[in-house]
């Protein structure tokens with residue numbers, strides 16, 4: 690603790706006002722009253738917070754969680770927990786007006802779509818080693834072209850809904866912020882039978898929403914395409930993706946922005962290739978995932 694300036698009001702004897710003119714004598718009293726009121730307000734706020742916390746615990750874990758507190762109280766809290774708006778929903782509750790205000794402050798929905806490997810040669814010095822990371826190639830097909838086609842189709846779909854879309858190359862603008870970022874990639878392997886879709890957010894997750902973004906996008910793509918779930922082949926490069934590594938690199942997505950890398954299939958597999966050569970179909974699947982995500986967190990209306 691720093692040695693502060695003289696402490697005020699602890700000892701009235703130190704205050705010249707007490708021995709001075711009467712109008713000034715009211716100062717410390719008023720200050721004391723104000724302090725008492727503040728203290729009481731703080732205690733009430735603390736009690737409310739505690740009660741809400743316990744009610745939330747009851748809602749999540751059932752009355753048994755606070756049974757130790759006493760039967761009657763636990764029943765009362767259980768009732769309070771059920772009465773809370775959104776009691777039967779898993780999502781975090783936010784009152785309508787608060788959500789509306791938050792969305793107004795954030796403005797338009799902004800989505801960053803990264804074309805994996807695009808303009809890799811232009812990577813800045815901190816990412817110099819990735820200047821030759823030009824993506825997969827197979828039988829005359831280039832990953833970067835497929836990534837670009839999917840991003841273009843998805844951008845058109847999201848813009849048609851009113852979102853602002855930034856199409857990003859391999860180099861992300863420093864601390865890029867948006868409602869979400871998707872980094873679009875495709876894979877290739879010497880084993881032509883290897884097939885499927887996989888995705889990864891940074892590990893450890895940088896914010897609470899990216900895990901949910903992964904769930905919604907994965908579900909949408911796996912359901913729409915019927916592609917195999919290739920989660921077993923998620924690599925450490927995916928989990929430590931440079932463009933999401935805000936601690937190490939300046940040119941990375943801001944920590945609070947949920948970001949997901951998707952590998953949409955293998956160029957080296959015939960089934961996957963038929964999907965990769967139909968970019969708008971993949972974009973439609975990704976769109977379902979993104980829209981589901983934005984709706985479920987209350988960023989857009991159900992009709993958006």
Ligand SMILES: [Zn+2]
Pocket residue numbers: 805806824825832874875
């Ligand atoms: Zn790639």
